[in-house]
Structures are given as C-alpha cells and as structure tokens.
Amino acid sequence: MSASAGATIDAVVDQVDVVADQVVSLVLRRTDGRQFQPWQPGAHIDVHVGDGLVRQYSLCSSPEELDHLRIGVLHVPDSRGGSKAVHALLAGTPLTISEPRNNFPMRESRRYLFLAGGIGITPLIPMLEAAHAAGKEWTLVYGGRSRNTMAFAQQLEDRYGPERIRIIAEDEVGRLDLDQILGMPRAHMLVYACGPGGLLGAVEERCMGWPPGALHTERFVASTLGAAAANAPFEVELARTGTTVTVPNDKTILEAVEEVGVRVLSSCRGGLCGTCETQIISGEPEHRDAVLSEEDREAGEVMLVCVSRAAAGCPRLVLDL
Amino acid sequence: MTVTTHEANVLGEDPFETANLLDPYPFLGRLRDAGAVSYLESTGSYAVAGYQEVYEVLTDFETYISSGGLGPRDIRKDSGWRPPSILESDPPIHTVMRRALTGVINPSTVRALREPFTPPAAELTEQLAQRKTFDAITDLAEKYPLRVFPDAVGIPDVGREHLLPYGNMVFNAFGPENYIFKQAFAQGDEHAAAVMRNCQRENLDDTGFGAQIWKRVEDGLITEQQATLLVRALLSAGVDTTIFGIGNTLSVLARYPEAWAQLRENPKMAKFAVDEALRLESPFQKFHRTVAVDTVLGGVHLPAGAKVLVFLGAANRDPRKWGENADDFDLNRNASGHVAFGMGLHQCVGQPIARLEMEIVLQQLLERVAAIEPDGAPVPILHNVLRGFESLPVRITAA
Numbered sequence: 001m002s003a004s005a006g007a008t009i010d011a012v013v014d015q016v017d018v019v020a021d022q023v024v025s026l027v028l029r030r031t032d033g034r035q036f037q038p039w040q041p042g043a044h045i046d047v048h049v050g051d052g053l054v055r056q057y058s059l060c061s062s063p064e065e066l067d068h069l070r071i072g073v074l075h076v077p078d079s080r081g082g083s084k085a086v087h088a089l090l091a092g093t094p095l096t097i098s099e100p101r102n103n104f105p106m107r108e109s110r111r112y113l114f115l116a117g118g119i120g121i122t123p124l125i126p127m128l129e130a131a132h133a134a135g136k137e138w139t140l141v142y143g144g145r146s147r148n149t150m151a152f153a154q155q156l157e158d159r160y161g162p163e164r165i166r167i168i169a170e171d172e173v174g175r176l177d178l179d180q181i182l183g184m185p186r187a188h189m190l191v192y193a194c195g196p197g198g199l200l201g202a203v204e205e206r207c208m209g210w211p212p213g214a215l216h217t218e219r220f221v222a223s224t225l226g227a228a229a230a231n232a233p234f235e236v237e238l239a240r241t242g243t244t245v246t247v248p249n250d251k252t253i254l255e256a257v258e259e260v261g262v263r264v265l266s267s268c269r270g271g272l273c274g275t276c277e278t279q280i281i282s283g284e285p286e287h288r289d290a291v292l293s294e295e296d297r298e299a300g301e302v303m304l305v306c307v308s309r310a311a312a313g314c315p316r317l318v319l320d321l
Numbered sequence: 322m323t324v325t326t327h328e329a330n331v332l333g334e335d336p337f338e339t340a341n342l343l344d345p346y347p348f349l350g351r352l353r354d355a356g357a358v359s360y361l362e363s364t365g366s367y368a369v370a371g372y373q374e375v376y377e378v379l380t381d382f383e384t385y386i387s388s389g390g391l392g393p394r395d396i397r398k399d400s401g402w403r404p405p406s407i408l409e410s411d412p413p414i415h416t417v418m419r420r421a422l423t424g425v426i427n428p429s430t431v432r433a434l435r436e437p438f439t440p441p442a443a444e445l446t447e448q449l450a451q452r453k454t455f456d457a458i459t460d461l462a463e464k465y466p467l468r469v470f471p472d473a474v475g476i477p478d479v480g481r482e483h484l485l486p487y488g489n490m491v492f493n494a495f496g497p498e499n500y501i502f503k504q505a506f507a508q509g510d511e512h513a514a515a516v517m518r519n520c521q522r523e524n525l526d527d528t529g530f531g532a533q534i535w536k537r538v539e540d541g542l543i544t545e546q547q548a549t550l551l552v553r554a555l556l557s558a559g560v561d562t563t564i565f566g567i568g569n570t571l572s573v574l575a576r577y578p579e580a581w582a583q584l585r586e587n588p589k590m591a592k593f594a595v596d597e598a599l600r601l602e603s604p605f606q607k608f609h610r611t612v613a614v615d616t617v618l619g620g621v622h623l624p625a626g627a628k629v630l631v632f633l634g635a636a637n638r639d640p641r642k643w644g645e646n647a648d649d650f651d652l653n654r655n656a657s658g659h660v661a662f663g664m665g666l667h668q669c670v671g672q673p674i675a676r677l678e679m680e681i682v683l684q685q686l687l688e689r690v691a692a693i694e695p696d697g698a699p700v701p702i703l704h705n706v707l708r709g710f711e712s713l714p715v716r717i718t719a720a
Contacts, residue, residue: 183412185382186383205424209417209418211665265593275657
C-alpha cells in the first residue's frame with residue numbers, strides 16, 4: 001500500500017549537516033518512532049516547508065535503512081523560498097513530509113552510467129549503492145562548479161574509488177565533456193541523469209544516438225511548480241469512450257485507463273519513446289516525459305500518458321481516448 | 322563459472338530457396354524447433370529464430386555488430402556495393418548519424434505530417450470505394466507512400482521512379498547473390514546514381530527531412546558525405562517497407578472479417594490492427610549481423626567473424642513469447658515488444674512515419690469500406706528478405 005494523496009507524516013529533523021557550499025543534508029525520523037515505508041532508488045518525498053509551500057526532495061539515504069531518510073538541499077537564492085526555508089531548519093524541528101514516492105525508478109540492466117550535475121547527485125546515490133550491491137558494471141560522472149560545491153563527492157570517491165567515481169570540477173578541468181562521455185553507446189547500458197535543465201537537454205540530444213529508452217532523467221520540475229501536490233489524484237475524462245476515471249497518486253493515467261478496459265498503444269511506459277502520445281481536449285498537463293519539445297510542452301495539446309499527469313490545480317483532464 | 326556449450330544444429334534447408342521465400346512460415350517453425358541457434362549450410366551462417374535469441378542479438382550491439390554488413394558477406398573484408406549506410410555502421414560513427422536522424426524524425430516532427438498525409442489517403446480510398454474489386458497492392462499500398470513520403474523528404478519529382486527499384490536492390494542485397502539479387506541489380510548503377518543525385522543538398526527542397534538533415538552539417542555534427550548517406554537511408558528504407566506494411570495489413574484484415582467489423586465500430590483501434598499485422602506479417606523478415614568477439618548464444622559457441630542470420634519474422638511468431646495462437650491475428654493482443662522495426666540501437670528511425678502512413682490509410686479505408694474480402698489468391702513477392710505481395714485482389718462492400 002502506498003500513501004494516499006496528501007497523506008502526511010509527522011517527522012522531526014534529527015540532524016543537519018552542511019555537506020557542501022550552500023548544501024545542507026537533513027536526516028529525518030518519524031515522530032512516532034516507526035519505520036518509513038520501503039522505497040526504491042530514485043524516490044523523493046514531499047516536504048511541507050511552511051506557508052502552504054510543498055517541495056519535493058530526492059532521497060539520498062540507503063533504502064536498506066528505513067529508520068531515517070536523508071535529503072540534500074541546495075540553497076537557491078532566487079527560488080520561491082523552499083530551499084531557504086529548509087536551510088533555516090534546525091535539528092529538533094518538527095516537519096511535515098510524505099511517504100517516499102518514485103518518479104525516477106531504476107530499471108534492471110547489465111550496465112549503468114550515472115550522470116549528475118550539481119545537486120542532481122542526490123537521487124543517484126541510492127542507485128549507485130544498488131548497482132554496486134548487485135555487482136553491476138557502473139560508473140558515475142559527477143560535474144559541478146568546484147569541489148566545495150559538490151555535495152557527497154568526497155564520500156563517494158572514498159567509498160567506491162576513483163575508477164568508478166569521476167569528479168569533474170569546472171574550476172579544475174572544465175565542464176563535462178558530454179561528447180566524450182556519451183559518444184560511444186554501450187550495449188545493455190542505461191544512463192541515469194539528474195541535474196539542471198540545460199545539462200539534461202544536452203544529455204538528451206546526445207542520447208539520441210543511443211538505443212531508444214537508454215536514457216532516464218529527472219528534471220528539477222518540482223522546484224518550479226509552486227505548491228504542487230506532486231502525485232495528487234485527478235480525474236481523466238475519456239471523450240471518445242464516454243467514461244471518466246480517477247487516477248490515484250500511485251497510478252499513471254495509462255494504468256488507470258487500461259484498468260477500465262480502454263486501450264492505449266504504448267511501448268516503453270517510461271516517457272521515452274512517445275508511442276502513447278495522446279491528444280488533450282482540455283485541462284493542463286504536467287509533462288514528465290523526455291520526448292516532447294519545449295514548444296510541444298507550451299502548446300499543451302498532447303501528453304505522454306505513461307508518465308505525465310494533471311498539473312497542480314487542474315483536477316480534470318479531458319483526453320481524446 | 323564455466324559455460325557448457327554444444328554444437329549448433331546443422332540445417333540443410335535453405336531459407337533463400339524459392340519455396341521458403343514465397344511461404345516462409347513452415348520453414349521458420351522448423352528452424353525455431355531445431356534449437357536456439359542453428360547453423361545453415363546453405364549460407365554458411367548461424368541462424369536465430371526464437372524471440373529470446375533474436376532480442377539478445379539485436380540489443381547486444383557490441384557483440385553482434387553491423388559494420389560487417391547486413392548481408393551474408395563480411396563487407397569489412399570484402400567491400401560492399403556502396404558506401405556503408407547507417408545500418409551498416411557501429412558506434413561511434415553510427416552515434417552521430419543516429420543523433421542527426423533522430424533530431425529530425427521524432428514525435429513532434431512526425432505529428433505535423435498527419436495533416437498533409439491525410440488528403441491523399443482520403444482521395445485514393447474514395448476512388449477505390451467506388452469500385453467492387455481492386456488490387457490492394459498496385460491500386461493502394463504501392464501508390465500511397467509514393468504520394469506522401471518523397472514530398473516529406475523533399476526530393477524533386479524527377480527521379481522518383483527509381484525509388485522502388487533502388488529499395489528492391491538495397492534489401493535484396495541483405496540476402497545471397499542469387500538470381501533474385503541479380504535481377505534486382507540489373508540496372509543497378511542507373512537507379513543508384515539517380516537516388517544519390519536526389520540526396521544532394523541542392524536537389525532537396527528547403528523544408529523536408531532532407532534539408533533538415535543537411536542542416537546538421539552546418540552545425541558540425543555530421544559530414545556532407547554522412548548527410549548524403551542519411552538522406553539515402555531515408556529514401557531506400559522508407560518506401561518499400563511501408564508499402565509492404567500496408568499491403569500485409571490489408572492481406573491479414575481481408576482474412577479476418579470480424580476484425581474489420583470491430584475496427585469499423587472503433588476506428589481508433591486502427592493502430593493496434595497495424596501493430597498486430599506487423600507482428601504477424603513482418604515486412605522486414607531477416608538480416609545478418611557479424612559476431613565481433615567469440616561468444617556463446619543459446620549454449621552455442623559463436624566464433625568471431627561468423628555471420629548470424631536474424632529472423633525477425635520468426636521471433637514475432639514464437640509461441641514462447643506470443644502463446645499458442647502466435648500464428649493468428651488477434652486484434653485484442655498486446656503486440657508491443659514485436660521486433661518488426663528491429664530493437665535497440667538500430668531500431669527503425671522512420672518508425673513513427675511508417676506507423677502514421679499505415680494508420681491513416683487504414684482509417685480512411687475503414688471510413689468508406691464496410692467489408693473487405695479476398696477476391697482470388699494473393700501473389701507473394703519473391704524477395705530475399707522482405708515479406709509482401711505483388712498482388713492482393715480484394716472485393717469490397719462500400720460503406
């Protein structure tokens with residue numbers, strides 16, 4: 001069972017560490033002393049940061065240890081206040097959070113390339129651990145402005161060694177050379193990338209030369225959404241079929257629609273191939289795919305129902321299904 | 322860990338023998354039953370026909386490489402009949418070419434084609450709906466892609482008549498140099514030269530896929546020669562296969578009247594019908610890969626340099642993947658995962674265009690035709706690697 005939408009947990013900030021310039025790491029525990037629900041690498045939690053603001057932060061602790069959760073937060077001076085509020089938290093402060101949820105699940109493969117830009121390292125940390133424990137062939141390329149801004153860089157290097165962990169600090173060796181890093185696709189290798197939009201755009205462009213579906217990204221969408229109740233349930237009206245289904249927080253539109261017997265052609269089911277592209281008749285989507293162009297996103301006429309959802313504040317989508 | 326290996330089962334049957342080309346499925350069943358990996362005496366290559374092995378060969382592009390060519394000869398040793406295409410290349414050369422192509426052909430650019438692609442399909446099917454009988458191949462499947470696709474690439478009208486003969490050469494060369502190959506290559510130089518001319522920047526319009534590929538030369542991503550080869554790849558791979566896809570879909574639907582009725586009720590299902598028909602009657606049936614390093618597949622040791630003949634059309638009918646009714650058309654089957662467009666690194670880039678063309682034709686036909694049935698026996702085409710029909714007479718009831 002996953003948490004119902006909006007279900008919150010009373011937690012407490014157990015520990016606050018400054019882990020890099022402008023980055024704090026928070027260790028959170030449940031106030032009732034119980035364990036958190038099991039979660040998988042790539043998961044995040046909602047953090048209610050006050051004044052009705054909700055932010056999503058990736059978990060960077062170990063899924064093996066459910067007595068606490070760890071998040072890493074970069075202070076973004078021009079943000080809408082989420083990171084500033086989190087940076088003001090002290091150990092012992094009560095905090096309302098959600099159970100872990102996963103929009104960036106790690107798929108089974110033989111090889112992995114992890115690619116982090118700055119604070120984008122956080123969701124990858126549990127992935128490295130999982131890949132390592134399973135004896136996979138993997139490397140991490142981690143880029144940042146300078147070593148002192150790169151959270152967890154030293155710990156990762158110490159833990160896994162420089163063979164697997166490549167730290168690329170811009171002030172030492174320049175920016176990530178994506179042509180070199182992604183110029184030679186490997187068989188059965190998945191690429192997991194997280195970082196700022198500019199970096200991910202450049203990564204996506206280069207991965208067009210990789211097998212379809214090799215690249216998985218997590219964009220920092222949540223930070224620009226305002227008070228997004230990230231996986232709130234919403235309704236989808238199927239205009240052709242004439243029915244309406246409710247999409248719960250733990251299901252995709254595709255799954256919910258298929259459950260009522262309506263077929264949608266799909267392939268990767270991960271926002272990567274574009275097969276399930278569906279026309280929107282009304283309503284505002286929150287795009288979570290890696291396929292649509294910026295113009296497509298702006299136009300809001302189509303969406304990939306395998307990953308994308310209704311935007312915050314849009315309780316109902318009408319789709320051409 | 323030690324891997325125990327056994328010898329491949331040696332098969333005397335020739336997949337390129339006329340009877341096996343005209344009706345491939347009985348042979349493909351025997352090939353699948355013979356074991357995970359067989360050795361074909363006739364071609365001197367290994368063969369895989371089960372879904373699992375075909376999937377492994379297609380996705381492990383480091384072990385099973387493409388630069389040896391898709392035919393039975395190793396073009397690395399023995400240069401091919403033309404400069405290697407994107408299909409005949411490996412990373413990192415393949416990578417920049419694929420990047421350039423995927424940047425040009427993707428869901429956004431293909432979506433914009435629905436509008437220009439619809440009226441020609443409406444017009445063609447409207448004319449055919451006035452008749453009681455027609456040939457679904459020569460009157461429809463061969464006509465439609467030639468009406469829309471060359472315009473989408475942006476080539477001039479002059480020289481379009483060479484597209485089909487050129488496609489016929491390219492694909493037949495993925496098989497042995499038999500009489501079919503020789504026939505296809507009879508006026509080969511002329512067709513190849515005409516198609517190459519239409520790949521040059523100055524002969525392409527300013528808005529088509531061709532011009533957009535050439536734009537990537539200005540960006541410094543690819544060379545002029547690579548741009549020429551990529552436009553050539555579109556022209557050679559984008560016409561025949563789609564014609565066969567449309568023809569094969571109609572050949573199946575003519576045999577399944579209840580599916581046609583179901584589609585008439587819900588024309589939105591047209592794309593599922595196309596997908597299932599592509600699984601059942603895959604236009605691109607087989608091609609070769611080359612083993613790069615000694616490896617083991619399905620318990621059989623494959624030496625570096627060996628050729629592996631990959632039977633896509635057999636994998637798409639493997640009962641272990643699709644169930645006991647794998648040889649039947651089932652509109653309600655989830656056909657996703659079929660390998661009709663290949664899989665992985667070299668998976669067909671033009672797939673969304675092909676699917677769009679097939680869906681539009683079928684939807685337009687469904688609108689105007691209440692029932693369709695065979696009007697005599699279809700005539701299968703004699704082709705080394707493609708499966709399709711020369712003629713498919715049908716009788717219709719107009720809506």
